[in-house]
Amino acid sequence: MPDASQPDGPSGAVVVSDVRAEPSSAPAAGPSAIVSSLRYAAQTSGVLRGVRALLGVNQKDGFDCPGCAWPDPEHRATFEFCENGARAVAHEADARKVDAAFFERHTISALRAESDHFLEHQGRLVTPAYRWPGSDRYEAISYDEAYEIIATSLRGGTSPNEAVFYTSGRTSNEAAFLYQLFARTLGTNNLPDCSNMCHESSGKGLGSTIGIGKGTVTLADFDEADCILILGQNPGTNHPRMLSTLAAAAARGARVVSINPLKERGLESFAHPQTVSGFFGVGAPISTTYVQVRINGDVALLKGVMKQVLALERDRGGVLDRSFLAEHTTGFDELAASLAKHSMSELEQESGVSAETMREVAEIYVSSERVIACWAMGITQHENGVDNVREILNLLLLRGNIGRPGAGVCPVRGHSNVQGDRTVGIYEAPTEAFLARLDAGCGIVAPRAHGFDSVGTIRAMEEGRVRFFMALGGNFAAATPDTERTCRALSRVALTVQVSTKLNRSHLESGEAALILPCLGRSERDERRGLPQFVTVENSMGIVHTSEGRLPPASAILESEPAIVASIAARVLGHNRPVPWKTLANDYDHIRTLIERSIAGFDDYNERVRAPGGFALPNGPRHREWKTATGKANITVVPLVRRTLAAGELVLMTIRSHDQFNTTIYTLDDRYRGIHGARRVVFLNQDDMTERGLLEGQLVDLESRFDGVVREARGFACVPYDIPRRCAAAYFPETNGLVPLESVARESRTPTSKSIVVTVHPAKGA
Numbered sequence: 194m195p196d197a198s199q200p201d202g203p204s205g206a207v208v209v210s211d212v213r214a215e216p217s218s219a220p221a222a223g224p225s226a227i228v229s230s231l232r233y234a235a236q237t238s239g240v241l242r243g244v245r246a247l248l249g250v251n252q253k254d255g256f257d258c259p260g261c262a263w264p265d266p267e268h269r270a271t272f273e274f275c276e277n278g279a280r281a282v283a284h285e286a287d288a289r290k291v292d293a294a295f296f297e298r299h300t301i302s303a304l305r306a307e308s309d310h311f312l313e314h315q316g317r318l319v320t321p322a323y324r325w326p327g328s329d330r331y332e333a334i335s336y337d338e339a340y341e342i343i344a345t346s347l348r349g350g351t352s353p354n355e356a357v358f359y360t361s362g363r364t365s366n367e368a369a370f371l372y373q374l375f376a377r378t379l380g381t382n383n384l385p386d387c388s389n390m391c392h393e394s395s396g397k398g399l400g401s402t403i404g405i406g407k408g409t410v411t412l413a414d415f416d417e418a419d420c421i422l423i424l425g426q427n428p429g430t431n432h433p434r435m436l437s438t439l440a441a442a443a444a445r446g447a448r449v450v451s452i453n454p455l456k457e458r459g460l461e462s463f464a465h466p467q468t469v470s471g472f473f474g475v476g477a478p479i480s481t482t483y484v485q486v487r488i489n490g491d492v493a494l495l496k497g498v499m500k501q502v503l504a505l506e507r508d509r510g511g512v513l514d515r516s517f518l519a520e521h522t523t524g525f526d527e528l529a530a531s532l533a534k535h536s537m538s539e540l541e542q543e544s545g546v547s548a549e550t551m552r553e554v555a556e557i558y559v560s561s562e563r564v565i566a567c568w569a570m571g572i573t574q575h576e577n578g579v580d581n582v583r584e585i586l587n588l589l590l591l592r593g594n595i596g597r598p599g600a601g602v603c604p605v606r607g608h609s610n611v612q613g614d615r616t617v618g619i620y621e622a623p624t625e626a627f628l629a630r631l632d633a634g635c636g637i638v639a640p641r642a643h644g645f646d647s648v649g650t651i652r653a654m655e656e657g658r659v660r661f662f663m664a665l666g667g668n669f670a671a672a673t674p675d676t677e678r679t680c681r682a683l684s685r686v687a688l689t690v691q692v693s694t695k696l697n698r699s700h701l702e703s704g705e706a707a708l709i710l711p712c713l714g715r716s717e718r719d720e721r722r723g724l725p726q727f728v729t730v731e732n733s734m735g736i737v738h739t740s741e742g743r744l745p746p747a748s749a750i751l752e753s754e755p756a757i758v759a760s761i762a763a764r765v766l767g768h769n770r771p772v773p774w775k776t777l778a779n780d781y782d783h784i785r786t787l788i789e790r791s792i793a794g795f796d797d798y799n800e801r802v803r804a805p806g807g808f809a810l811p812n813g814p815r816h817r818e819w820k821t822a823t824g825k826a827n828i829t830v831v832p833l834v835r836r837t838l839a840a841g842e843l844v845l846m847t848i849r850s851h852d853q854f855n856t857t858i859y860t861l862d863d864r865y866r867g868i869h870g871a872r873r874v875v876f877l878n879q880d881d882m883t884e885r886g887l888l889e890g891q892l893v894d895l896e897s898r899f900d901g902v903v904r905e906a907r908g909f910a911c912v913p914y915d916i917p918r919r920c921a922a923a924y925f926p927e928t929n930g931l932v933p934l935e936s937v938a939r940e941s942r943t944p945t946s947k948s949i950v951v952t953v954h955p956a957k958g959a
């Protein structure tokens with residue numbers, strides 16, 4: 194029976210759902226959050242295994258929480274976990290198994306009809322499996338047989354650039370390093386990753402302005418900041434541990450300014466589960482100012498705020514950090530001249546924010562000695578995502594808010610090791626300096642031609658230019674844009690290989706032949722020849738630390754990711770070409786020694802990473818060293834973003850619910866936004882609904898139009914919500930089919946998942 198929580202069934206039938214939307218008035222986190230995560234743990238992994246798993250998260254000798262990349266505080270409470278981290282761990286500790294018998298019972302076409310939620314809840318993958326070309330089933334095979342199938346495919350007729358190696362950001366430094374070394378020795382830079390769809394715009398924007406594609410702050414800076422700006426991020430759901438940091442800052446009087454089209458519960462108030470007041474659900478206010486910008490109105494808003502800052506400088510003087518601007522930056526005069534060309538009313542119109550509010554934010558900004566700016570997907574996933582980042586930098590640079598305590602930039606990463614993967618070489622466009630050092634460290638000559646990014650991979654698949662596709666984690670078919678087209682593109686690939694912990698859409702929407710390689714999860718004990726191993730990861734603030742699983746593996750046969758990559762590389766390239774793969778995989782210290790030799794910043798890796806808390810990678814801007822072409826921090830003039838909507842059109846942002854981790858759907862609820870039991874919902878402004886004659890709960894179809902092509906997503910229940918006019922929101926990945934493959938950010942080529950122009954129509958057949 195189709196309902197609003199399920200994907201369109203083959204019939205496309207639609208029925209009115211019982212979706213309830215009562216925005217929660219309770220503060221984020223707090224006791225109900227803990228109860229809810231423990232309930233989930235008990236359901237999926239059995240109480241004991243679940244609680245043991247939770248206790249191992251983010252302890253000094255435990256494993257890194259796979260939930261997000263927010264760093265751990267120095268002094269950890271015994272229960273330093275958040276609801277969503279707990280859920281991620283419990284989900285991995287699932288006691289159910291997807292084994293040989295499972296694949297005998299289920300055909301691929303039957304599994305295809307199931308929801309993503311169903312697939313992920315079948316249990317842990319515990320057997321390698323192969324689907325022959327033309328077959329409707331996976332068959333259990335051994336790892337060894339799987340490696341032979343891969344080697345045959347890569348040795349026979351696939352040229353290196355017809356092979357693509359995708360990575361999702363949960364992969365450890367050790368596995369990622371071996372993986373890119375394998376790809377580059379084979380002869381390709383086809384190393385797309387989830388970053389291409391995530392913080393690529395941050396990397397490009399930061400790299401071109403301050404010379405490093407990463408943030409500049411550490412956790413300690415949050416204790417000193419007077420003002421924290423949070424743009425396009427929903428930490429209550431996506432980085433819950435960040436709320437403790439924000440609540441502490443707000444409690445000591447720091448100003449927290451949230452810039453978001455939605456009033457997100459977690460940003461409004463927060464109850465810390467570890468404190469008594471938190472336990473009784475008394476919420477501490479977090480945001481002192483909440484600016485409800487319209488979707489993609491951030492450039493206009495920031496220009497307005499900067500105009501006000503310059504006006505304050507004219508009125509009062511002493512507002513700008515003149516000596517910093519002179520010594521450390523370029524481009525200030527051009528910025529000031531360009532701001533003078535825009536009128537405040539124009540900026541009000543494009544941002545949807547009043548001049549008074551911009552003035553208020555400017556006042557807060559100039560009266561704060563130390564300012565940090567944080568952001569996430571609401572900033573990066575727009576056509577002008579890179580410019581958004583540059584505009585944030587412009588504001589900070591005006592008052593020298595980089596390279597001193599309590600100030601700086603903080604792009605809050607998503608996957609727990611997505612930043613580390615990039616550091617150790619998962620990148621389709623590596624620099625010459627990176628490759629030269631890798632060549633010297635590993636005795637190879639890496640290819641110089643840049644490879645495919647995520648969107649480029651799909652285009653190449655469509656054109657028949659990809660014969661082999663391997664994914665180290667992730668869910669490529671569901672996480673990428675233009676779902677139907679992407680699935681068709683994937684089906685043209687001769688062999689697709691997924692290294693995974695759980696069943697997902699990418700196992701079903703695969704190449705002509707397909708392999709599933711199950712692997713150990715991060716929470717599990719990883720022993721090589723009887724010796725326990727740990728891996729290392731880099732958090733959002735450039736700190737590299739250890740992660741060591743404690744739980745017994747879901748199955749004794751499961752291989753680790755580094756071992757799987759090493760085995761494949763040895764089989765394809767030869768045992769010692771260019772490095773002794775098996776020796777490396779048998780003792781991860783050897784991998785780290787090789788990383789130290791091959792990548793800048795990892796001196797004494799094995800020693801330093803064993804120190805409590807790990808070590809920080811070099812970060813020039815922290816010391817006001819700018820590795821840019823000008824040798825300075827670059828202030829840039831970015832074009833004003835003007836919204837051009839035709840009559841009836843809305844801008845749709847695709848966002849995460851509270852109970853999902855990317856394409857992994859834990860439950861069908863989104864508690865803080867008051868949604869229960871449904872995911873196919875669209876949040877709309879009441880006036881936009883009235884204008885269209887739409888009622889609460891009514892089913893609608895969404896249409897996006899791009900270059901003359903119409904894309905459709907059917908059967909979404911309308912939810913009136915506090916969102917600016919002509920803005921709409923719905924969940925990812927259900928709406929990925931609406932995101933045109935060609936609609937990407939300039940420079941970063943990140944899909945524009947937060948600004949899709951759509952129209953809304955009463956559902957066909959409802």
Ligand SMILES: Nc1nc2c(c(=O)[nH]1)N[C@H]1C(S)=C(S)[C@@H](COP(=O)(O)OP(=O)(O)OC[C@H]3O[C@@H](n4cnc5c(=O)[nH]c(N)nc54)[C@H](O)[C@@H]3O)O[C@H]1N2
Pocket residue numbers: 260261277391424425426427428430431432452453454455457486487488489490491569570571572606607608846847848849850851853854855856947
């Ligand atoms: N529980 C959980 N944790 C996660 C994840 C998860 O799925 N679940 N995913 C992980 C990953 S990979 C990532 S990248 C992060 C994502 O973390 P977020 O970026 O917080 O995730 P989104 O749900 O995409 O939320 C985007 C936010 O930006 C706002 N927004 C959208 N468009 C605009 C805009 O134009 N301007 C402004 N100012 N705001 C806008 C939305 O209202 C929303 O609050 O979370 C990580 N952590």
Ligand SMILES: Nc1nc2c(c(=O)[nH]1)N[C@H]1C(S)=C(S)[C@@H](COP(=O)(O)OP(=O)(O)OC[C@H]3O[C@@H](n4cnc5c(=O)[nH]c(N)nc54)[C@H](O)[C@@H]3O)O[C@H]1N2
Pocket residue numbers: 360361362363387388390391392570574607608665666667668669672673674692693694695696697712713714715754847848849854855856857925926928929932946
């Ligand atoms: N419309 C829209 N699309 C988006 C986004 C959006 O906001 N809107 N966000 C984008 C963003 S920010 C990101 S990061 C991407 C995410 O893209 P991906 O990283 O590709 O997707 P995930 O859903 O995180 O991957 C989940 C799968 O990873 C596997 N997995 C989990 N743990 C492990 C492990 O330890 N090892 C291995 N080998 N596998 C594991 C499981 O099988 C699980 O099914 O999606 C992007 N797509």
Ligand SMILES: [Mo]
Pocket residue numbers: 387390391392606607608
């Ligand atoms: Mo992400």
